[in-house]
Amino acid sequence: MKSEEVDFYKMGGLVPVIAQDSETNEILMVAYADKEALELTISSGYAHYYSRSRKNIWKKGGSSGHLQKIVEIRVDCDQDSIIYKVIQTGGACHTGYYSCFYRILDNNGFHLSGKKVFNPQKVYKS
């Protein structure tokens, strides 16, 4: 396990992580990982991230059940960005969409592209 070869320095201990559907290559979400989150991801086989707002590590799907099973982890040329290629249970986005990138930007602003795959009010019970 070689998380020490990842450059966490440039972003104050974090790297951006792209979660990508391993079957379709659809981009599901972007989040961040610190060294511990990356190591937990590698050791557990499920995606973990670091929340910049809550300042803690979270396991994707921990409350929703929408886990991301790791198929492959990739690192870029300067070792400061990571891809988790995953099998996504349910949907990646807390809004109910399969991908967080459900909006396209054009000259008229944003418009929706994609459909909801779950009801967030049922999945995220308060």
Added chain:
Amino acid sequence: MKSEEVDFYKMGGLVPVIAQDSETNEILMVAYADKEALELTISSGYAHYYSRSRKNIWKKGGSSGHLQKIVEIRVDCDQDSIIYKVIQTGGACHTGYYSCFYRILDNNGFHLSGKKVFNPQKVYKS
């Protein structure tokens, strides 16, 4: 044009941008954009980024010719990450690989996956 709907605040004026091959959905690179770089991208139809190290805007392919023609721009649910779906000329990575994510991380460290599509010594003449 609605770049003002993108949240540049969280990262001090920047958002991470994922360049993605519009045909295969392969992730090509991760870089950053400020508001001006995003607006230049939208108005020109070619990917522009903001360099954190050089502290300026750059057009991808400006020196190499390896332009990224914009097919679609997507934004995520909390509007702090962007996807440029592009047609990539040549290769995206300065090392000669088509994608910057040419290495897979496993228990033995990183190993290469992918092949070089150009010779960087010929493309990036000093």
